[in-house]
Amino acid sequence: MRTLKAKIILPLIGLVVGVQLATGLFIAYRVKEAMHHENHRRALAVAYDLAHVSARSLISRDLAELRTYIRYTMTQEYVTQAMVVDEDCRIVMHSNLTKIGEQYAGTCPEQGQSLISAHYRNEKGENVVDALAPIEAAGVHLGTAILTYSHIGIENEIRLLSGKIALILGLGSAIAILFALLLAEYIVRPIRHLSRAAEALGTGHFNLKKMETDYSDEIGELAKSFYEMAGKLETEVCHDALTGLFTRNVFQIQLSEECARSQRHKSSLAVLMLDVDHFKKVNDTHGHGVGDEVLRHIAAILSRETRSSDCPARYGGEEFVVLLPDTRQSAALHVAEKIRSRIEADSFRLPDGRTIPLTVSIGVALFPEDTADHTWLVEFADQAMYEAKKLGRNNVFPATRLKRAQP
Known part of the structure; x- marks a missing residue:
């Protein structure tokens, strides 16, 4: 049979650690989700900028300007590749010139639609997505601007966040253990002088403080009964029997x-x-x-x-x-x-x-x-x-x- 102290310490530590762990995991998940959403938004914004320039370039057939802007796009943080495909999803310009003329490996969106692809791993092992923005001019679909956006920054931030959460969890667990020990000690020794409490009660002072002496389970039951009696006595003496207000x-x-x-x-x-x-x-x-x-x-x-x-x-x-x-x-x-x-x-x-x-x-x-x-x-x-x-x-x-x- 576990002692009263163990019955207090173990559930309290389990509760605190469990709540901290669940909270940490939830925070990490929500932060990761929010950062993915922000990455997708940024990727689409850059893709739309590329699509806007691409429309002019495809109409004027000035691929030099398109090449220049793709180079500029590649300077954006976390962009790993950029390309422009025609209405048949064939690459007409790419950050890697050797891929011009190839068929885009993914699925091009329907006319007028933008798209974020499913996450996948590129050749470097990075978790990436493709952001696809339609290229249109005067209602005519000319193709799609596509850029690949890396989530390496998110993964680095999540690793840092996970480390901080683990540190907080460790500190919180240590504090919880210390607090549980102190609380258990306080609870198992709440009454030191029941006789003084009885004397105070006899003089009409009902604001009794818990005593600090050690007691066994039997003394604990006695203390509980004593304070219940004091509470009932206070209610009868201090409160009006009909209305419950003070007398x-x-x-x-x-x-x-x-x-x-x-x-x-x-x-x-x-x-x-x-x-x-x-x-x-x-x-x-x-x-x-x-x-x-x-x-x-x-x-x-x-x-x-x-x-x-x-x-x-x-x-x-x-x-x-x-x-x-x-x-x-x-x-x-x-x-x-x-x-x-x-x-x-x-x-x-x-x-x-x-x-x-x-x-x-x-x-x-x-x-x-x-x-x-x-x-x-x-x-x-x-x-x-x-x-x-x-x-x-x-x-x-x-x-x-x-x-x-x-x-």
Whole structure:
């Protein structure tokens, strides 16, 4: 039976090496394919240039000019031979003058068509293709310009690329082995002081770090069970049972900590207080079960429309509160309006297909702009929320507009 460390190391190394190898082969294949395509494009471009000159030369029967341009064509990189054939596919000019008058060994394309031949090996053993471009003048087919293009450059580049991929694969494998060893060691020794974790859990601190002590499989199972228990306890203590949002107590703790941080960093934060408009009517008309589902519906919207750093919480009954760290008034009002409009747009749908229109009234208070005492911040947001209700509900009201004496 393999040890836990072996069970971690072997699959991880196999996975990393396998992924690297597959990726390297795929890259090499795609690069080779792309370079072949580019070579073909370049070959056809040079062949068309040769065809253009050839048309004039064949009409004027000035083979000297054609010979000169074929010499020029042969100076192009990776061109190994160039020729012009007539409409019967017989060579009328060739970079090797001894081949003039011979029949072209390949297949000439149909009139007006260009062609890239299949790859083949020339007498030097190079992988080459023939690029064939039609020679035409005034709609008359005069022949075909043909040049042979070598892929030796591609093969050299692929060899260099393969060497680099092999080097990267080797380095990656070495790093993967080292990483796997460290990871395995870390995983088999994650808990050093379960008693300290239990003590921290007892004092209400749920952000527990994995311990570093060695443990056998039995201790590992114990650690797993312990952290699962801690997670369930955190959910029960920190999250509202109905909506899944944070509880009022968690919100108050977060508010105190974020206000202290804002004072240190000279930044602002905002609190949104929300109340569901006419919620009693929902309970009276459809029952408390539907009312609970409506609260879950609104909680889900709050979770979607806030950042991971924000703290949306159920404050009590149909009231919700949202803590927005590092947020100025304009951004806070924007978030509040976004939440208000989203709740208004997403009516709650009953099982029978009917919908219940929902709206909320929202008050917005800023720290330290509205108050430098965090104990007053929720109170001001609450007052602003009631002002929003006085204005007809389904509104956002900032605490800066409240007529009140500063504490």
